[in-house]
Amino acid sequence: MNAQLVESLFQVIMSLSPDERTLLEQxxxxxxxxxxxxxxxxxxxxxxxxxxxxxxxxxxxxxxxELI
Structure with missing residues (x-):
């Protein structure tokens, strides 16, 4: 597992604006x-x-x- 890559990706995602995060989720x-x-x-x-x-x-x- 590449923990450093995961941490870097997390930091990038956290730096995105709400609109950018929405686009990424889509x-x-x-x-x-x-x-x-x-x-x-x-x-x-x-x-x-x-x-x-x-x-x-x-x-x-x-x-x-009762019957339906």
């Missing part, structure tokens, strides 16, 4: 695609953040509530 992040809905769903399913729901009791049925 250039850096312009080609990064947003994830599709299916990619987000896959991430949510495989990420593990909803695994706790597997231990929750099934207290609702299709007969509960």
């Amino acid at each position: 250039k850096l992040f312009a080609n990064i695609p947003y994830p599709s809905n299916s990619e987000l769903i896959q991430l949510a399913q495989s990420g593990g953040c909803f695994y706790f729901l597997n231990d929750e009791p099934d207290i609702y049925t299709l007969e509960d509530g």
Whole structure:
């Protein structure tokens, strides 16, 4: 890793005006695609953040509530 180069780049970026920083951000992040809905769903399913729901009791049925 070239820490000196990183530090130099950081110093240059910090010396930019707000408009120049905005332009730099646009250039850096312009080609990064947003994830599709299916990619987000896959991430949510495989990420593990909803695994706790597997231990929750099934207290609702299709007969509960009003139809939408």
